Every structure is written in C-alpha cells, then in structure tokens.
Amino acid sequence: MQPAIPHSSTSVAQTRVTAKVFRRVIPFLVICLVFHTLDRINLGFAALAMNKDLGLDPAVFGLAAGIGGISYIIAEIPSNIAMSRFGARVWLSRIMITWGIAAAATALVVGPRSFFLVRFLLGLAEAGFLPGVFLYLTYWIPESSRARATSIFLLAQPVTFVLGGAISGQMLGMTGIAGLAGWKWLYILQGLPAVALGIVGLFFLTDKPEKARWLSSSEKSELAAILGHHTDYVERGQWRLLPKVLRNPAVLLLGLAYFGLPSSLSSYAAWAPLIVQDVLPKAGFLRLGEILALPPLVCVVVMSLWGKSSDRSGERVWHTVLPVLVAAAGWLLIAFSNTPVVRLLGLTAAITGSFAAQAIFWTIATLAFPPHTRPVGIATVSTIGLLGGAVSPFVVGVANHAAGNFKGGLIWIASLLFVTAVCVLAASRRNTPRDEFPQKTQKASDRIV
Template sequence: MPDSMQSLDPMKSEGVLEAHKGAIYRRVTRRLMPFLMLCYVVAYLDRINIGFAKSSMELDLGFSDAVYGLGAGLFFIAYFFFEVPSNMLMHRIGARATISRIMILWGIVSGCTALVTQEWQFYLLRLLLGAAEAGFYPGILLLLTYWFPAQRRAKAVAFFVIAIPLSGVLGGPVSGLVIGSTHTLLNLANWQWLFIIEAIPSIVLGVIAYYYLDNRPREAKWLTDAEAGVIEADLRADADKAGSVSGKTVTSFLGTFRNKWVALLSLLVLCQALGIYGLSFWLPTLVTGVGITGPIAIGLFSAIPFGLAIVSIVLTGRNSDRLTERRWHLVVPFTVAAVGLTLSALLTGRPVLGIVAISLAAIGCYTTTSQVWTVVPAFMTGVGAAAGIAVVNSIGNLGGFLAPYFVGATSSATGSPAVGLIGIAGTLLLGAALTLVLPRDRVNR
C-alpha cells in the first residue's frame, strides 16, 4: 500500500467521514440543544407570563386592555434598538458571555415587575425587559450557524423553537397554578408571585451558561480536534456554496443594509411575529372566550395547543431537512395559522371547536417560527450573519409590539379581540405570499 494511503487520517477519508458525521452532529445536538431549549423556555415564560397575570393585574391596578396591550408591546421597542448591537457584540466576545449576561439581567428585571403599582412603572419595566433580553433569540440562531451547516440546520432550529410551545405546555399549568394558589400569600398578590417565581430560573441558568457553553467547535473540550475539523469543514463548504447561488450573500455589516433581500426577509419575519405574539399574548383570553373559566383550567387547556405545536415543529423540521425544501414548509404553516386564528376569534362560547381552532393557530404560528429561521441565514454569512440576523429579527419583532397593542386597542374599542386577531390573520397570508417570492435555489438547500 502506498505510504500516502497508510498515513491518511481516517477522519479525512471520505467514507469514514460520512460514516462519522451523523454521530458527530448528534453529539453536538445532545450537548447544545437541551440546554438552549431550557434557556428559551424560561425566556419565553418571562416574556409572556404577563398574559396570565393580565386579569389579576387589571383587577388590582385598574389597567385597561389598552394599557396592557401597550405595556406588553413596549418590550419590543427596546428590543428593536438593542438587538443589533447585542449580536455584533456577541460576534466579538462570544455566545457564552453574551447569553449569560442577557439571562441574568432579564431575570432581575422580570422579577421587579412584581413591584409595579402605576402605569408608567409597568411601561418602564417592559422597556427595560426588552433591552435586557435583546439579542438572546438572534444570538442563539447565530450560535447555531457556528455549529450546524445549512443542510442540518432546520432540525436544529426546530429543536430550539420547540422551546416556545414547550414553555406553553409547562408554563400554562404552572402559571395557572401560581395564579390560582398564591393569592395574598405573604401579603403579595398572585400576579406578583408569578413574576418572582418565574424570574429565578433565568438568573440561575444565566450563571450556568457562562461555564457550560462553548463559542465555536474548536473551543469545545468535549470534541476531538478531528471532530471539530469536520464541522468547520462543513461550515466552510456551506459558505462557499452560499456565494455560488442566485442573489448576493450578506458578508458585512454595511452589506446588510444594501442587500435587496433583507427588507423582504424583515417583512416576512414581521408577519410571522404578528401571528405568534398575537396568539401568545391573547391565548388565555381566547381560551376564556370559548367558554373555559378558572385560572387552573385555563392554564391546563392552554397547554393543549402548545403540545400539538411541538409535534408539528418536529415533523416539519425533519421533513424539511429530508427533502431539502423550505418554501412550501413555510407557506403551508402560514396558511394554517391564518385559518386557525380567524376561527378561534369567531368560535366564542364553543369549547371543543374553539380549542381545535386555537390548536390550528398554534400549530401554524409555531411551525412558521421554526421554518422561517431556516430561510433567513441562507442570505448571509460571517459578520454579515451577525448583523443581518439581528436586523431582520429586530425589525420583524416589531410585530411583538404591534400585535398586542393592535389587538388591545381594537378590543377596548369593540369589546372583543376578534377584529384585531382577524386582521393579524391577514398578515399571515401576506407572509405566505412573500415566501413564494424568495428564490428557490437560495432557500432550498
């Protein structure tokens, strides 16, 4: 046998490489995804627990639906302004320090919401919470681009986004239990206990994140040099392929603002965010509207749509990677979300049909969220990805301000959230149409 063959590193042999790749990425998935999912579960709970606190806060503090809607949405105004700087800082100092800092700060601010007595305090703390959490979601998405190439990323993103409905499966019953069982405990209202109890895990996980996470494959002591090299070779090949297909890939900070696809992607994510936050912030109200009463019952029934959404996210992400097809895996959930949200707004006083409709809305909205973030990174790489993902997410997530405020304002004016939710359903159909504009050779990889 020639000396060159005898000295060949087995991990660099194509056959051996392919045989080991699946095991390497499964190892990465087991190491990263459960922890990142857990972090996002507590992040999302701290973001939407205000939906479960809404009725008690309004009763104790005299807040109207319009005040609640504005306060819920102000989170995203601060989020908008701080997201790009946070992601650019993460690209420089790494995910470990960035995610740790974000989680500790938002836990502290969220817990302080228990001290609110006036409208301006409510508004201020929601702004501070948005500033504290800015960069977390796009930071995780950026981190995934450092560990998973495009052809494996849909499944990874799907696992991460599962954390959103999982927070509903866990958070609905837990929040309902806290609201239903802690009234006047130690002279604190039940909604105050909700903010205090659900803030603690964020602070604890923020400390753990600093010691647990690794910024890049080469820094991971739990990978061999050869295994890290396999991942980095895949990522380099991925970046080279991105530059060979239609359109211009964003590779720099300034390029983010010159690329023609950034505006379209921002609008696409805006449509997605309008749907998911319109549903998330008003889900307890929708469950009440279909005829289910009592905080514990509302929490338990709220978990059903989230549980079904988890199944949809997993199956859709797996099928999207298997077929290497992204566009229709995004168009269909957009459409299902629009239909479900419309029906859930109309089926008042009908518990069974109402929960089915809300479940369709949840399946569509949360599956859309997982799939849209397999599409966005296809248009950017390198430092351009750090800026581009943050820009698209920050602009898109203005939907987190617009959705609760719009539904709250129309609810105060009409006595029902139906008009606002049907309006949001229309933007979901717009999202489906925008998806079809994206170039197939860019997206389907």
C-alpha cells in the same frame, strides 16, 4: 434562496460528531428557551389578576405588551453585533442574567407607569436572545441538519406553553403567601431561574468549535469539514455592513416576511388566556391553564415531524408557507366564532402553524447571508419582523377596547400572516435554488447579501 437536500456523503465520523454537538449544545439552549418563553407567556396569565389590581384596561395592557417589544427592537442589532465581538458564552449568559432580574422585578410594579418602565427594561435586557441563538447554531450545526436543530430548539416554546399554563395557574393561586398577590409570585418564580441559567452558561457554553475542550482534535477536524466556510466568520466591523444590509431589497423582503410570525406568537402569548376566558367566563385560573395546554401540545408533535420532513426533503419554502396559512386560518376561526371548541381549534392552528413556520423560516434566513454578514443580517431581519410583535398586541387590545370583541385585531394578525406567505414566496424567487450545500466556499451570486 431555498436550501437543498442534505449532502449524502457525510462520513460516519462526521455524523457522530454532529450528534455529539447536538447532545452538548441543544439541550442547554432548550432549557434557556423554556424560561425565555415563560417570560413571554406569563404576561397573559398575570393579566387575569394583575389588570384588576393595577387598573389596566385592554388598550393599556396591550400597550405595555408592545413596549417590551419596542425596546427589544431597539437593542436587537446592537446585541447581535456585541455577541459576535464578545462571544456567545459571555453575551448569551449576560442576556439571561439581566432578563431574569428584570422579569422578577415586574413583581414590584404598582401602576401603569411602573409597569411600562419594567417592560421597557425587560425588552432591552432580553434583546438578541433568539437571533443570537440562531447565529450560534450556524457556528455549530451543518446546514443539512439545521431545520431539525432549529425545530428541536424551538420546541421549547410550545412545550413551555403546555407546562406554563398549568404552572402559571398554580402560581396565580399563591395569593396571600408572604403577603404577595399570586401574579407577583408568578413573575418572581419564573424570572429568577433565568439568572441561575445565565451563571451556568458562563461555564457551560463554548464560543466556537475550535475552543471546545469537549471535542477531540479529530472531532474538530470532522466538524470543520462539515461546516466548511461556516467556521470562517468575522467578529468586527459589523456596523459598517449595516447600511449595505438595510439597502438590500431581499433583506427587507425577508424582514417583512418575518413580520407576521412574531405578530401571531406575541398576540397568542398576550391574549390567548383572555380569548378563552371571553367564552368561558366562569372557568377558574387552573381550568384555563389546563385548556390552554392543549394547543401547544399539538404543536409539539407537529413541529418535531415538520422539521424532519424539511431536512429529509431539503425543501424549505413551502414548509414555511403552508403552516403560515394554517396559522392565518386559525386566527380567522377565532375571530368569527364564539364557540369554545371552535376557538380552541383556532388557537391550536394559530400556534402550531406559527411555530412550525418559524423554525423553517430561520433555516432560510440564516442561509441567506454569508458568514461575515450573519450577525448584522440575522439581527436586521429579526428586528424588522419583531416590529409586528411590538405592534400587534397593542392593535388587538385597541380593537377589543373599541369594539368589545377580538374580531378586528385577529383579522389584522391573519392579514399579516397572508403577507408573510406572499413575501416568503417572493423572496424564494430572487435566487436560484441550489441542489446541494457547498462544502467549502460559495459564490457571491448564490447569496442574498
């Protein structure tokens, strides 16, 4: 299953067209992911003021954080299948428009029930965005460059954590403007830009290379030569493939391997501000935002280097396992220390390891499926894994509510990450590693599905 060393005979023309695709496709997707990530992390910052206003205890807040994950999971596979039918231009744009509306509508909640409802609708609206983009990248980016492309795309998340902390801190300070609480302004101002991006996406995104007016005929030919069989994907009949995908042990193993990463990242987004506030109770919102900008800043540097290292060496498995173990160690540091510096070090390890591993994991997971099963296959792996993202914030909240500290919940997350490392290693041994990516077709024996 492990992808191999990039093909060395890529022509200058192919290198140029790949670079042109990068410049066209990746920046817009990065901007979209910025606002997708803001929508994820603003919950944790809003909680600093919102929980008191709405009367939410840690268990109820954790449940609300998990409810969005549950509805996301429900709609994940249907969303990816719909994208394969309607195209990325329409479907990714639809996702952004509806999630932006739902995110901004969170400003209207008045209590736990309405909060649960909006979180559920938000999960439905944004379901399929990340797996949809991962699928979309297989249509445009050669396998030999995909770890770098995925890492650059996912860099938007830690970058947003850096900027989002400061931005969210400022927005929480807007209380009283137009008679609204600061946390309401936070949801409004971070939700509506996604609507605008979705409208832009309808005109900017291109479904497939052969439809790209911004590529010349020769560039399309060069790109097709690099992508080879990856341009040959089907758009219909995905539901008929689902039973086969669900019965495949390797697919389930990949899903279980992914389980720990959303658990780690969603728990960081939901609880990092409160974890820091727990040991720095006198810190203001702006100060907390500044402190929480440091871990993702380190993550940005490490991720960019880690993706290049994986593509350069062609190694994927240990480039996933090692950062997963770093993330697990980070959560354990937080669990067993009340020292602010040690907790900050733990948060840095947790977010850096989780993001670095996620980028390389999806390079492995997308290669595990032949093109005709990728829409349902990628969504299935994502859906299984995202159960962790739905459950873990709630587990952390319940543990905190019961024990009065984060220790039990954070040990749970670290344990899931150890399971992730074991499952990635186990999955890598199901198939024989390949020395090169095939340029045309691939034997069925080389694929997981």
